[in-house]
Amino acid sequence: MSDDTALKRAYTIDTEPFYLDSGDEIPLFEAAASARLPIMLKGPTGCGKTRFVEHMAFRLKRPLITVACHEDLFASDLIGRYLLKDDETVWVDGPLTRAVRMGAICYLDEVVEARKDTTVVIHPLTDNRRTLSIEHPPALRGPLLRLSGAG
Numbered sequence: 001m002s003d004d005t006a007l008k009r010a011y012t013i014d015t016e017p018f019y020l021d022s023g024d025e026i027p028l029f030e031a032a033a034s035a036r037l038p039i040m041l042k043g044p045t046g047c048g049k050t051r052f053v054e055h056m057a058f059r060l061k062r063p064l065i066t067v068a069c070h071e072d073l074f075a076s077d078l079i080g081r082y083l084l085k086d087d088e089t090v091w092v093d094g095p096l097t098r099a100v101r102m103g104a105i106c107y108l109d110e111v112v113e114a115r116k117d118t119t120v121v122i123h124p125l126t127d128n129r130r131t132l133s134i135e136h137p138p139a140l141r142g143p144l145l146r147l148s149g150a151g
């Protein structure tokens with residue numbers, strides 16, 4: 001199994017989460033998904049928003065990546081960042097990038113709590129552009145620090 005397939009499996013819901021619909025939210029979600037439109041869910045705590053998204057991910061056979069948004073969440077927490085690994089810097093996808101790459105549903109829980117710089121990242125994904133821009137500073141593309149054998 002390739003790494004991509006294994007990752008996709010890890011985010012796939014295998015058993016149907018029970019969801020009792022209260023209106024036409026299921027066909028609405030399906031229509032939005034086929035038109036690649038984002039959806040905003042609003043409702044009091046416990047009304048079934050999370051369960052609905054889980055149910056729809058199962059129904060649409062799409063992986064589901066959930067991000068709990070809060071005021072300390074930065075754009076780089078969503079997109080990804082370079083991290084040091086051995087003597088190299090390696091790019092590590094954030095949950096939003098991972099979701100885009102694998103065609104997953106990305107559920108931004110409590111998105112109203114998110115900082116402005118994180119919502120700026122989400123705009124080009126949710127408007128007509130449907131793209132996620134990742135800026136890799138050229139200086140960081142290759143090995144940044146050589147730690148081994150230093151001294």
Ligand SMILES: Nc1ncnc2c1ncn2[C@@H]1O[C@H](COP(=O)(O)OP(=O)(O)OP(=O)(O)O)[C@@H](O)[C@H]1O
Pocket residue numbers: 018019020021022043044045046047048049050051052
């Ligand atoms: N329509 C529904 N069908 C089936 N179960 C439901 C439904 N609505 C709520 N539940 C039940 O209520 C529980 C809480 O729902 P859920 O976690 O989806 O709420 P929420 O709207 O995401 O709340 P919060 O805003 O606190 O995150 C679920 O785990 C599920 O057991």
Ligand SMILES: [Mg+2]
Pocket residue numbers: 049050051109
């Ligand atoms: Mg919830």
